[in-house]
Amino acid sequence: MGGHHAASGAAAWVAIASTGQYALGxxxxxxxxxxxxGMATAGTALVCDWDHRSSTVAHALPPLxxxxxxxxxxxxxxxxxxxHSVLGAGFFVLLAALAxxxxxxxxxxxxxxxxxxxxxxxxxxxxKALKLFxxxxxxxxxxxxxxxxxxxxxxxPHQWSWLPVSMLTGVLVHIVGDIITxxxxxxxxPLVVKPPKFLRRLPLVKDVWKANGAFSIPLLGRAGSRxxxxxxxxxxxxxxxxxxxxxxxxxxxxxxAALALGTALVDRLLAAVAGG
Numbered sequence: 001m002g003g004h005h006a007a008s009g010a011a012a013w014v015a016i017a018s019t020g021q022y023a024l025g026x027x028x029x030x031x032x033x034x035x036x037x038g039m040a041t042a043g044t045a046l047v048c049d050w051d052h053r054s055s056t057v058a059h060a061l062p063p064l065x066x067x068x069x070x071x072x073x074x075x076x077x078x079x080x081x082x083x084h085s086v087l088g089a090g091f092f093v094l095l096a097a098l099a100x101x102x103x104x105x106x107x108x109x110x111x112x113x114x115x116x117x118x119x120x121x122x123x124x125x126x127x128k129a130l131k132l133f134x135x136x137x138x139x140x141x142x143x144x145x146x147x148x149x150x151x152x153x154x155x156x157p158h159q160w161s162w163l164p165v166s167m168l169t170g171v172l173v174h175i176v177g178d179i180i181t182x183x184x185x186x187x188x189x190p191l192v193v194k195p196p197k198f199l200r201r202l203p204l205v206k207d208v209w210k211a212n213g214a215f216s217i218p219l220l221g222r223a224g225s226r227x228x229x230x231x232x233x234x235x236x237x238x239x240x241x242x243x244x245x246x247x248x249x250x251x252x253x254x255x256x257a258a259l260a261l262g263t264a265l266v267d268r269l270l271a272a273v274a275g276g
Contacts, residue, residue: 002046002056002129004228005177007236009045009126009170010038014242016169023242027165031249033157036119037166038243040152043122044170046129047092048178052079060128061121061145062138077189080214084178085189089171096167100160115163116153122170123148181228182207184216 017034019025029037050057050065051072058069076082083092095118102114124145156162178185186192192213199205207218220228 002049003131004232005045005174006042006126006129007232007239008173008177010042010243011235011239012169012173013038013041013166014239018242029157029162031246031253032155033162034246035243035250036152036156037162038239038246039126040119040122041166041170042126043124044167045173046125047122048083048088048171048174051076051081051083056129057125060125061141065121080178080183081186082189084175084185085187087189089168089175092171093164093168097164100163103158103160110158111153112156112158113153115156116149118163119152120145120149179215180217180219182216182218182222184210184214186214
């Protein structure tokens with residue numbers, strides 16, 4: 001499910017980029033990198049599903065996203081084909097690496113133009129999957145996208161490597177998420193290795209090595225199952241806590257007066273409620 005992929009991507013980024021006790025800290029970044037990267041990775045965890053012209057991703061930024069979806073669908077062989085393979089993952093990471101190097105030196109500093117444009121799509125994809133926009137609306141989508149593009153262009157970490165790391169993280173999270181459901185993925189696409197007919201009758205083999213050549217370890221059952229929800233609730237909470245902590249750190253560093261005022265208002269409100 002799209003929202004679950006997005007939450008998993010954001011949680012994975014928090015684990016990788018944060019340095020707190022609750023994180024892995026494999027690719028440490030400051031609060032800005034954690035926040036922007038978390039939003040972007042929520043989108044990169046959905047980019048694999050940009051292979052169907054009727055998908056939620058395809059309607060993220062119409063009509064441009066629809067045209068891109070048609071192109072990806074034609075090149076990748078349809079839904080859950082090329083974009084869900086090792087080759088597809090490599091293509092997306094290469095795209096992010098090239099975009100991350102498009103930077104512009106200005107009087108205001110170094111601007112991450114490529115990251116801003118790519119993240120414009122990624123963040124809007126996540127917002128669409130999380131149902132933050134109307135199903136068929138497009139004006140609010142584009143207003144939000146352009147605002148995000150500006151923010152990422154201005155505030156994104158200057159080291160270009162963060163963007164391909166975000167893309168790799170999101171794509172891997174998506175592929176792993178699909179592997180552990182009953183559908184599976186064609187990891188070796190365009191090479192399709194189908195199991196021999198006599199193996200397709202064996203209970204364990206037919207669940208792991210599909211008749212169409214896809215691979216699956218169906219720990220969560222069908223997409224949207226109760227098991228999936230059970231796993232994704234704490235994962236989503238972890239992502240929200242990590243991103244909120246990064247946002248709070250940014251507020252303390254850049255807007256201390258506003259943060260102090262907001263904290264005082266909240267304290268007064270809580271005191272009033274307790275007193276009443």
